[in-house]
Amino acid sequence: MQQTFKLSNRIPFIVIFAALAWSASTAYAEDMKAQADKAKNSLSLFSKLDANEDGYVTIEEAAGQISPETFSAADKNHDGKLDMAEFKASGLDESK
Secondary structure (H helix, E strand, C coil): CCCCCCHHHHHHHHHHHHHHHHHHHHHHHHHHHHHHHHHHHHHHHHHHHCCCCCCCEEHHHHCCCCCHHHHHHHCCCCCCEECHHHHHHCCHHHHC
16 A cells, blocks of 8 residues: 655654754854854954064063963963964963
């Protein structure tokens, strides 16, 4: 005996699938926005500290915002300045 599926039998599955797809796309969009906001905020803080706009933050530029101990720990190559990679890797972009 052949079983036939009517559209009315499929509607609950279609509704559930659509709801799951919408939920996943909304969560993805929110995550992407959060990542973009985080990048913007870190760039904004880095730019704020990089007074001479040379692409580095020196201990002098960071004075009052970043402790010398934190700065030294973030300065992985010990060149006396933080580039964006060191700044982000140290978590300084998340601290403000």
